[in-house]
Every structure is written in structure tokens, then in C-alpha cells.
Amino acid sequence: MTRTPLAIVIGALVLLAASLIALTLGARPIAAGEWLAILHEGRGNEAAEIVLGLRLPRVLLGAMVGAALGLAGAVIQLATRNPLGDPGLLGINAGASLALILGTDLIGLAGPQAATWLAACGALGAVLAVQALAGARSSSNPIRLTLAGVAITALCIGIGQAVALSDPERFDLVRNWRVGALSGATGAILPSVTLAWLVGTLLTLALAPRLDLLALGDDRAASLGVAVRPVRLGSLIAVVLLAGSAVAAAGPIAFIGLASPHIARRLGGIGAAAHLPLSGLIGAALVVIADTLGRIAMPPAEVPVGIVAGLLGAPILILLARRRNAAA
Amino acid sequence: MSTKSRLEAQALRAHHGPHEVLKGIDIALPAGSFTVIVGPNACGKSTLLRSLAQLHPSSGGSVLLDGHPIAHYRPRDRARLLAVLPQGAEAPEGIIVANLVARGRHPHRSLFQPWTAADQSAMEAAMEAAGVSQLAERTLESLSGGQRQKVWIAMALAQGADILLLDEPTTFLDLSHQIDVLELCSALNCAGKTIVAVLHDLNQAARYASRLVVMRAGEILAQGLPEDLLTPGFIDEVFHVPCIVIADPLTGKPLIVPKRAALAN
Numbered sequence: 001m002t003r004t005p006l007a008i009v010i011g012a013l014v015l016l017a018a019s020l021i022a023l024t025l026g027a028r029p030i031a032a033g034e035w036l037a038i039l040h041e042g043r044g045n046e047a048a049e050i051v052l053g054l055r056l057p058r059v060l061l062g063a064m065v066g067a068a069l070g071l072a073g074a075v076i077q078l079a080t081r082n083p084l085g086d087p088g089l090l091g092i093n094a095g096a097s098l099a100l101i102l103g104t105d106l107i108g109l110a111g112p113q114a115a116t117w118l119a120a121c122g123a124l125g126a127v128l129a130v131q132a133l134a135g136a137r138s139s140s141n142p143i144r145l146t147l148a149g150v151a152i153t154a155l156c157i158g159i160g161q162a163v164a165l166s167d168p169e170r171f172d173l174v175r176n177w178r179v180g181a182l183s184g185a186t187g188a189i190l191p192s193v194t195l196a197w198l199v200g201t202l203l204t205l206a207l208a209p210r211l212d213l214l215a216l217g218d219d220r221a222a223s224l225g226v227a228v229r230p231v232r233l234g235s236l237i238a239v240v241l242l243a244g245s246a247v248a249a250a251g252p253i254a255f256i257g258l259a260s261p262h263i264a265r266r267l268g269g270i271g272a273a274a275h276l277p278l279s280g281l282i283g284a285a286l287v288v289i290a291d292t293l294g295r296i297a298m299p300p301a302e303v304p305v306g307i308v309a310g311l312l313g314a315p316i317l318i319l320l321a322r323r324r325n326a327a328a
Numbered sequence: 329m330s331t332k333s334r335l336e337a338q339a340l341r342a343h344h345g346p347h348e349v350l351k352g353i354d355i356a357l358p359a360g361s362f363t364v365i366v367g368p369n370a371c372g373k374s375t376l377l378r379s380l381a382q383l384h385p386s387s388g389g390s391v392l393l394d395g396h397p398i399a400h401y402r403p404r405d406r407a408r409l410l411a412v413l414p415q416g417a418e419a420p421e422g423i424i425v426a427n428l429v430a431r432g433r434h435p436h437r438s439l440f441q442p443w444t445a446a447d448q449s450a451m452e453a454a455m456e457a458a459g460v461s462q463l464a465e466r467t468l469e470s471l472s473g474g475q476r477q478k479v480w481i482a483m484a485l486a487q488g489a490d491i492l493l494l495d496e497p498t499t500f501l502d503l504s505h506q507i508d509v510l511e512l513c514s515a516l517n518c519a520g521k522t523i524v525a526v527l528h529d530l531n532q533a534a535r536y537a538s539r540l541v542v543m544r545a546g547e548i549l550a551q552g553l554p555e556d557l558l559t560p561g562f563i564d565e566v567f568h569v570p571c572i573v574i575a576d577p578l579t580g581k582p583l584i585v586p587k588r589a590a591l592a593n
Binding site (some may be wrong): 209212219220 | 404421
């Protein structure tokens with residue numbers, strides 16, 4: 001039980017290091033001397049504008065999106081006892097993305113804040129569709145759930161592509177909601193994204209001890225005094241809010257939700273309640289790192305973070321699948 | 329044995345979909361008893377256990393825990409009185425024994441409350457009582473089936489409940505581990521726990537149970553002392569196994585010896 005606070009500290013340090021690197025590297029690298037100047041004088045010179053004005057908001061947004069995805073993945077994995085749980089693989093991100101693509105007119109009318117709630121509705125729709133497709137007893141069969149998720153993802157992406165391609169004006173509007181990128185978020189959407197993120201995160205942390213017991217099976221959790229249905233419902237709301245805020249801010253980014261909880265487990269052991277916060281910290285660090293890689297990989301072009309995450313995440317998925325096969 | 333019953337069901341009914349699995353069960357579990365439920369496959373044994381613990385919704389009748397309707401208890405309060413070991417153990421990959429047993433403390437802890445000395449000593453006492461103290465740092469996967477089952481029992485003990493409901497605790501174990509687990513249950517029963525277990529082996533049931541409950545097709549056919557119930561005629565009627573019953577040379581309890589069809593007559 002002593003490993004857990006240490007693991008949280010390590011996770012926070014990794015995120016801090018990744019953020020500092022992200023602030024330093026880029027088309028215009030920041031030298032050590034310039035860092036000192038920024039720390040002493042604050043804003044005013046060119047380097048400070050780049051760091052504080054351009055890169056810091058992007059790092060903060062990336063960390064928020066990554067934490068949301070890491071937490072959502074960890075919640076799904078615990079609640080469904082599915083080691084392949086991920087808002088990307090289960091169609092939740094794709095559902096949120098599709099809702100945004102279809103809802104551009106609505107967002108135009110209601111203002112940018114509406115995007116977050118629309119994305120959350122899309123995420124909820126996808127969750128319900130996946131569960132209906134997988135059948136009532138899907139919680140006992142992770143394969144069915146994953147297959148249903150893949151099917152719903154394909155369907156949502158297909159519809160989204162068709163709609164976007166048929167309408168050039170919309171195509172431009174929704175570019176960032178199709179691929180997953182941190183460059184496109186406008187400040188206007190931030191209040192609702194932050195609110196949904198905050199509520200989702202707090203709800204997740206409040207549910208953490210019970211989610212931890214749900215991983216032992218519904219019967220065992222219930223016999224330990226966990227009210228299984230309310231906890232499931234709470235996790236559903238948390239996942240929908242977290243995935244909705246992440247997709248509204250940065251579009252669908254896969255694999256972060258899958259990888260973070262597994263890395264957290266390696267780092268922190270299975271120390272009960274610390275698993276969720278650690279998954280969030282690692283998700284945040286992964287997105288910040290992936291975004292930095294995307295910015296410096298092929299200048300002057302930027303590779304969107306969604307694509308970098310896919311390139312880094314696919315091998316992780318294969319590794320996990322192979323390890324489970326070997327274990328079985 | 330005290331006659332006060334800790335757990336009691338009256339006219340209890342339950343369904344699986346449209347199928348009625350429990351057809352009005354009346355059962356009372358006295359404090360300090362070791363009750364074993366036996367019966368042919370799919371007779372409703374597990375559903376009865378799960379319904380008694382509110383893990384399966386009942387569709388009629390009532391369950392009383394210490395004289396009060398069990399549905400009136402908060403789940404957490406119920407968990408302090410009654411622990412269940414359902415079938416089908418699942419545990420997160422790589423979990424170590426001490427951490428699993430620690431999770432049994434859930435009903436005694438509130439949100440964000442740190443792990444207390446009382447939690448620690450309850451956890452250690454539970455592992456000691458279940459005989460798994462020396463396995464504390466091992467991962468669950470590295471243990472044998474029998475050791476795992478004892479760890480799950482330790483977790484139920486950490487819960488601090490006086491009543492233990494065990495659903496087929498010996499299934500899939502080899503003989504020596506079956507005996508290990510049953511001896512542990514018997515020791516816990518002597519230490520004051522009220523135990524209810526679903527078992528398949530009639531001879532083991534006869535040997536360890538202070539009360540036997542025989543079910544068939546969603547109903548209780550008979551309940552009472554094993555030596556009163558287990559007669560050749562009754563066993564043939566319920567399980568369709570012609571047999572003779574002799575006295576166990578060690579315990580004097582009934583010992584069932586099935587006849588072989590080829591050697592009949």
C-alpha cells in the first residue's frame with residue numbers, strides 16, 4: 001500500500017517533464033538562457049510569447065484531454081472487466097465525433113459551448129448502441145463488447161466521412177473533429193469543456209473505491225456492499241462527460257485510454273484507489289508527448305496528435321493482445 | 329446450538345427470465361449452524377444462495393436478516409453481517425494476496441478514509457484464520473486453486489461478517505484441496521461463524537454439515553440432520569442413484585456407496 005503515493009508522485013513528475021519538453025521544443029526551440037529570462041521577467045519578449053502565449057495553452061489542453069482519455073479508459077476497463085476497454089476502441093469517441101459533424105448547424109446556432117454537450121450526447125448514443133449490439137450480458141463477455149465497439153466505430157466514421165465529403169463547407173469546419181488535433185481548439189469552447197472535464201473527473205475519483213471492487217465481479221462487489229447499478233450508471237455518466245470533453249476539445253484520439261491504465265498498473269501495482277488518478281496523469285503525459293512528437297517530427301508540417309497516438313498505440317494494442325494469448 | 333435464526337426465507341420465489349427457479353422456499357439458518365445445500369444440477373441451489381444475499385432479485389416472499397427484512401439494510405450494513413463467496417472468481421491481473429484480502433474491508437471504510445490500524449489488524453487476523461498469512465505477498469495467479477479459494481475466504485473474513493454463504497467452494501479443486509477448504513469452513517464454524525455452503529459431494533455434505541437441505545426443481549424436499557435424511561430410498565428418489573448407506577467408520581456419519589448397474593442384483 002506504500003507504493004501508491006510514490007507512483008502518483010512519479011506520474012506527476014513524468015507529466016511535468018513532458019510539459020517542460022513540450023514548452024521548450026518546436027519550430028522555435030527555447031534555449032536555457034531564454035527560460036531564465038521568462039522566469040525572471042515574465043511576458044514581453046518573443047520567447048515568452050511563444051512559451052506562454054502559444055505553447056502553454058496547448059500543453060494545458062493536451063494534458064486535460066489526455067487525462068480525460070486515460071481516466072475514461074481506466075473506468076471502462078474496471079466497470080466492464082475488459083482489458084481492451086478504451087473510448088476509442090468502443091466507439092465512444094467516434095460517436096462523439098459524429099455528433100459534432102452532424103451538429104455543426106446546431107453549434108452555429110447555439111454557440112461553441114454546445115459542442116461539448118453535443119459530443120457527450122454522441123458518446124452516450126454510442127455507448128447505448130454498443131451495449132444493445134453486444135447484448136444484455138455483455139459485461140460477462142469482453143469480446144462481444146469490443147466487436148460491437150469496432151462495428152459502431154466503423155459505422156460512425158463512415159457516416160461522418162460521407163457527410164463531411166458531401167459538403168465542402170462543413171468539411172472545413174469539422175476537420176479537427178475527424179482526426180484528433182490540439183491545434184484547432186478555439187478558446188470559446190473551453191468553459192464547457194472544462195466544466196464537463198471537471199465533473200467527469202470528480203465523479204470518477206468519487207467512484208474509484210467502488211469501481212475497484214467491481215473489477216472482482218458484480219456478485220462479489222455486491223456482497224461487499226457496493227450498489228452495483230448506481231456505480232455502473234455513475235461510471236457511464238463519467239465516461240460520457242470525459243470522452244465528450246476530450247473529443248469536443250481535440251477530436252477523437254485513440255489508444256491513450258487503452259494504454260494509460262496498463263502503464264499505470266505496471267508503475268503503481270494494483271494499489272486500489274491510486275490506479276485511477278495515475279491513469280489520468282499518464283494519459284495527460286502521453287498526449288503531451290505525442291503532440292510534441294507531432295510538432296517536431298516533420299517541420300514545418302504538423303502531424304496531428306490523433307495520428308501520432310495511433311502510430312504509437314497500435315503496437316501497444318498488439319502487445320497486449322499477444323500477452324493475453326500467451327497467458328491463456 | 330442456538331435456535332435463533334440469523335437468516336431466514338419465507339415463501340421465497342425467484343425467476344431467471346420467464347423460468348421460475350425458486351418456487352416458494354422456506355428456510356431458516358440458525359446461528360452457529362453449518363448448513364449444506366445439496367441437490368441435482370439446476371435445482372436452484374445457487375439461485376437460493378444468491379437470493380438469500382440479495383444478489384439475485386426475488387420475485388416473491390421475504391428474506392429476514394436477524395429478524396428484519398434484508399432489503400431494508402443499507403448494502404454496506406448488510407455486508408458487515410453477511411459475506412458471500414459467489415462462483416467464478418475474478419481478480420485483476422497481478423494482484424497480490426494482501427491487497428485482495430484488504431478489499432474485504434470495504435464495508436468498514438468511508439470515502440477517502442485512510443487505511444487504519446483496525447483495518448490492518450482485521451486483515452491480518454483474516455489471513456491468519458484462513459491460513460494464508462505466508463502467501464501475503466504472492467500474486468493470486470501463482471497460487472493453486474485451493475490456496476486461491478482460501479484467499480477468497482480470507483477476504484470474506486476481513487469483511488467481518490458472521491454469516492458466510494459459499495457457492496460451491498470446492499468445485500474444480502482436487503481432493504486434498506477440497507478437504508482443506510471444508511476443514512477451514514468447519515474450523516470457522518466452530519469459531520462461531522454461521523455457514524451455508526452449496527456442495528455436490530453428498531459424503532462431504534454428510535460429514536461436515538450440521539444441517540442438510542435437499543433441493544429439487546426449485547423446491548426444498550427435506551431439511552434436517554444428515555443422518556436422518558440420507559437413506560437409500562431418499563437418495564434414489566432425488567438423485568436417481570441406487571445405493572447403500574453405511575456408517576462412516578471415522579465419524580459415524582452416513583457414507584453413501586452407489587451401486588454399480590452392471591453388478592446390480
